[in-house]
Amino acid sequence: MKQLLIIILLAFMAVAGYGQTNSLVLEKKRNGKQKILPAATKIKVVTYDGNKYKGEFRIANKSTLLMGSDSIKLHDIKKIRFKSKLGMYTGTGVGILGGIITVSGTVLIIQSLAEGGLAGIIGIVFGVPVVGAGGVIVTAGVLVATIGRQYKPKKWTYKLAP
Incomplete structure (x- = not known):
């Protein structure tokens, strides 16, 4: 019985840990609909100063994306594009x-x-x-x-x- 309980607890912890991956959350202002992009998703970012970045993104902190060696602040992003399957x-x-x-x-x-x-x-x-x-x-x-x-x-x- 103890072994079954331990296995169930480990399974729940694995699911909870998987659900807390780094991600970019895009929320529609009109109705609150969310699109969640996990880190390492290929995206294209265009900033207000005209720079274009394409590739997999990582998260540096709460307000900065990393694309390759470049860091991009969220408030500098003009648009984000990505291809869904x-x-x-x-x-x-x-x-x-x-x-x-x-x-x-x-x-x-x-x-x-x-x-x-x-x-x-x-x-x-x-x-x-x-x-x-x-x-x-x-x-x-x-x-x-x-x-x-x-x-x-x-x-x-x-x-x-x-």
Whole structure:
């Protein structure tokens, strides 16, 4: 019985210790929604003086981030960007869907032109907008997957939890 109690206590302490890792907390001013970024997450930071920092961050103290050998005060940050895994997967899926739509529109145009006559005109009328929409969807998917979301201090507050 003592061994079981010790194992349970150790498990609870491990969970409590894991939950207290260093993190950057982004809180939305409008509704209090929080986004928690654990230390060593890759982010991009732009400061008010125009400097850009990209890489994994560490926490120096309650008001300073470390990125490589550079230290950045929280009040100097103009915006923070990072790519979530969900955003990367969603962007990839949307990009693939847009590619399928583009190829479908292209096939529609080619087959209708091969038929000739009125079918060619109808194929172009319907195929060109489909190809255009597919291109826009591909672009949106690529942007979502590669750029990520930005968090500006106008809408978000930055806090460090060391």
